[in-house]
Amino acid sequence: MQKALFDRKSVRSYLDQEVEEEKKDLILNAALRSATAGNMSLYKIIDIQDQKIKDRLALSCDHQPFIATAPLLLLFVIDYQGWYRLFKEIDPHCKKPGMGDLMLGACDALVAAQSAAICAQSLGLGSCYIGDVLEEAELHRDMFKLPKYTMPITLLAIGYPTEHQKNRPQPPRFSKEAMVSTDTYREKSLEELKEDLHVKNPRLGAQGQINDLFHRKWTSEFLLEMERSVEQWLSWWKE
Numbered sequence: 621m622q623k624a625l626f627d628r629k630s631v632r633s634y635l636d637q638e639v640e641e642e643k644k645d646l647i648l649n650a651a652l653r654s655a656t657a658g659n660m661s662l663y664k665i666i667d668i669q670d671q672k673i674k675d676r677l678a679l680s681c682d683h684q685p686f687i688a689t690a691p692l693l694l695l696f697v698i699d700y701q702g703w704y705r706l707f708k709e710i711d712p713h714c715k716k717p718g719m720g721d722l723m724l725g726a727c728d729a730l731v732a733a734q735s736a737a738i739c740a741q742s743l744g745l746g747s748c749y750i751g752d753v754l755e756e757a758e759l760h761r762d763m764f765k766l767p768k769y770t771m772p773i774t775l776l777a778i779g780y781p782t783e784h785q786k787n788r789p790q791p792p793r794f795s796k797e798a799m800v801s802t803d804t805y806r807e808k809s810l811e812e813l814k815e816d817l818h819v820k821n822p823r824l825g826a827q828g829q830i831n832d833l834f835h836r837k838w839t840s841e842f843l844l845e846m847e848r849s850v851e852q853w854l855s856w857w858k859e
């Protein structure tokens with residue numbers, strides 16, 4: 621287990637090899653065994669098998685072709701609609717699922733997805749999260765027939781890593797000192813933030829990392845689309 625946790629890295633290139641049914645079952649069962657708020661399992665998993673859907677996702681999730689090649693592709697969907705219908709049987713005027721419920725559902729779904737990712741790693745498979753499934757709300761709602769009080773939160777692409785992926789070094793992380801504080805949050809000075817970044821990746825340096833993320837991500841079209849699409853999901857949830 622420790623090995624799976626510490627060896628994991630994102631894998632975006634897969635061997636042309638199916639994931640065995642027993643391994644897929646273990647991955648799904650590991651997800652379902654995860655902690656879940658109120659033991660309600662406020663999510664569903666869609667096992668995407670249709671190649672046409674994989675191909676469409678490769679386009680709709682910000683043009684990431686490797687998605688279409690993933691032998692196993694799991695969509696994690698926040699789901700409160702079933703519970704709400706059951707609660708309405710007791711009181712048709714009971715409160716509707718709110719933003720807190722949405723956030724708990726997101727926590728549930730992501731905790732489950734991480735169990736799946738670590739289980740996959742322990743079985744010799746690699747995985748990659750696809751956050752861009754938060755984009756294109758209208759298209760994804762139609763594609764997966766998602767009703768009110770549901771929302772896709774992440775995709776997990778899984779497959780056997782190519783040799784190149786196996787040998788790729790793990791990307792660096794912030795240090796424990798940079799990430800963990802005692803008792804209260806500690807807001808850092810700009811100098812401290814840059815020092816943390818420098819320690820994380822001395823090769824790129826602090827400014828190199830800030831510039832890269834600013835230009836590649838923060839000011840990108842895809843992030844704007846993600847903002848729009850998530851607002852749309854929230855407004856469907858609230859209407």
Ligand SMILES: Cc1cc2nc3c(=O)[nH]c(=O)nc-3n(C[C@H](O)[C@H](O)[C@H](O)COP(=O)(O)O)c2cc1C
Pocket residue numbers: 628629630631632684748749750751752774790791
């Ligand atoms: C919420 C979330 C969304 C992500 N979305 C994507 C994505 O759309 N495409 C991608 O290639 N990687 C995605 N990743 C993977 C990250 O890029 C990756 O975890 C990060 O670069 C660190 O690399 P590592 O996982 O190899 O340590 C995502 C990861 C998370 C946790």
